Amino acid sequence: MNLSRLKRAVSVRLLRRPDIREITYEEVGDEAVISDYIGDDELGDSSKIEKGKKYRLLDMIIDWPDSIEKPRVGLTMDHNSRPHWVKYEHFLKKNSIPYEVFDLRTSDWLDKARKLDLIIWSLDSGPWEHEEIKRKISIIENNMGIRSFPGLHEMMLYDNKLMEVELLRFYGLPVAETFISHSYKETEETIHRLTYPQVSKMSKGSTSEEVFLVESPKAAMKIARSSFSRYGRKSHWPCVRQKDYVYFQRFVEGDKYDLRILVSSNMITGYFRDCPDRDFRASGGHKVRKTDIPIEAIEIALKVFYHLSGSSIAVDMIRNAKGEYKIIELSQFTWSRTPVRMSVDGHPGFYLLHKDGKLEFKHGMFWNEDEILKAYFEMNYLSSPETWKKENILPVIEKGNLYKDLSACK
Structure with a gap:
């Protein structure tokens, strides 16, 4: 843990101060020293990248017809250590697309949104932030006629493992064998018929958070009882729990x-x-x-x-x-x-x-x-x-x- 993260942890967890994060800025240019970003063995033995050498990045330029007016864009800013918004901003500048920074969190966000044709959301990682963005995307798309990136249908799918599996099944796509249920009675009857090991997942979460290997029906029932309890199953998120559902995906014996x-x-x-x-x-x-x-x-x-x-x-x-x-x-x-x-x-x-x-x-x-x-x-x-x-x-x-x-x- 670096010093800034340690200070934040002390402030938020021990001193109980508000968890206010600063916007991160990262310089984005047309060139980059690639070895600053990529590991020595990441490209295999035949890497064609030289350490310390600057490389020109591809220009992602749109061939925009004069007959189509460019939209007025509102760009939100995220708090990630490697921020999305600075790269979005770089793209908008390169393509001469008019934009302004759009603060989605203030009480006057609706009035500010009326001036825009498109809002680009730079997503933070917290589920509570996703819920705020989904609510506001719904209003601007369905009630204000303003476009959104991502659109509401994509935002509903984002970081929603339950919906992912259900839609993949609907379209007949090769999803790994998964048991999802919001019924405790069905879960109790089914757990002993599953083939173990299983992988238990929470619907929200990335980088393998809340992903556990379940070796037996007994372990699976422990997860189920916790999820269907009054308060639900605790997660690494401070205010989100796995409540009234189970997600068991059959462990795929294959490549590591x-x-x-x-x-x-x-x-x-x-x-x-x-x-x-x-x-x-x-x-x-x-x-x-x-x-x-x-x-x-x-x-x-x-x-x-x-x-x-x-x-x-x-x-x-x-x-x-x-x-x-x-x-x-x-x-x-x-x-x-x-x-x-x-x-x-x-x-x-x-x-x-x-x-x-x-x-x-x-x-x-x-x-x-x-x-x-x-x-x-x-x-x-x-x-x-x-x-x-x-x-x-x-x-x-x-x-x-x-x-x-x-x-x-x-």
């Missing part, structure tokens, strides 16, 4: 990693997250490995993107002993630890999806926030998500003819 595929319109990246020693959880372990990603997993991610996303989505998967990829979680918004989003043979880059199913590998490094905003504006202002996906994604997933073009690596 999970795979994250990110789809933003027709740009696809991904990386592996290895499990730390003596741990079954890869998320939050910070053992990232950026090598080429399997085409079978890309096809699954494209199907999820088609059904559930308005511009971008991250799909977390694990491969079972049969070699099948199963979806374990989704995320609408991922933060940028590094501008290296993916690599093939040590070359940083991304896959560009063509309508004929070709995945063309292209060189380049960029911040994830730039990528997802570019996808959002192109799909929502220069087209519509439904039209764009029907023209660019549906033919690919219907024909199932994905193939890779890695000529750029030669």
Whole structure:
């Protein structure tokens, strides 16, 4: 724990002072020393990145027609140590999109919102903050006619593992076998029929918080009784509990990693997250490995993107002993630890999806926030998500003819 975090912990936990966090600012430019952000072994043995050398990042520029007026944007600011908002701001400036900082927390937020056409929410991590944002997105979209990034349908899905599983099942997508119930009677009757070990999860939470390996029906019943108790099951969040539901996902015996595929319109990246020693959880372990990603997993991610996303989505998967990829979680918004989003043979880059199913590998490094905003504006202002996906994604997933073009690596 660094000194600033220690001071905050003493102030909030011991002295019981208000938990007021300062906005973090981080300089974002067109160049970056990539070795400042990425580990020595993250790209494998054939890394093409030199330590201490500055690299030019890709310009995420929209070819904006003169006939379409650019929106007036309100940009919120988050409190994360690696803030989203500074990268969003960098993108808006590069594309000459008019914006102003929008303070969502003050009592006059409604009056300030009336002047805007679009509000970009830089998400904080707390569930209470998500509830505030969902309430306000509902008002600005449904009552004020103002657009929102993310949209309400995506915000409802964000950090909501229960809804993720239910929608993945609805669309027939390969989600890992999961038992979800809000009925104690059903839970009590079912627990002894599950195959163990199981993985218990709370609906909210990231980086493997509230994720536990459950070895037996007895352990599962202990979790169930706690969740269905008067006060619910305690979590690491100070004001959120797991109340009146269980989430048991069958433990997948397979590789000791999970795979994250990110789809933003027709740009696809991904990386592996290895499990730390003596741990079954890869998320939050910070053992990232950026090598080429399997085409079978890309096809699954494209199907999820088609059904559930308005511009971008991250799909977390694990491969079972049969070699099948199963979806374990989704995320609408991922933060940028590094501008290296993916690599093939040590070359940083991304896959560009063509309508004929070709995945063309292209060189380049960029911040994830730039990528997802570019996808959002192109799909929502220069087209519509439904039209764009029907023209660019549906033919690919219907024909199932994905193939890779890695000529750029030669």
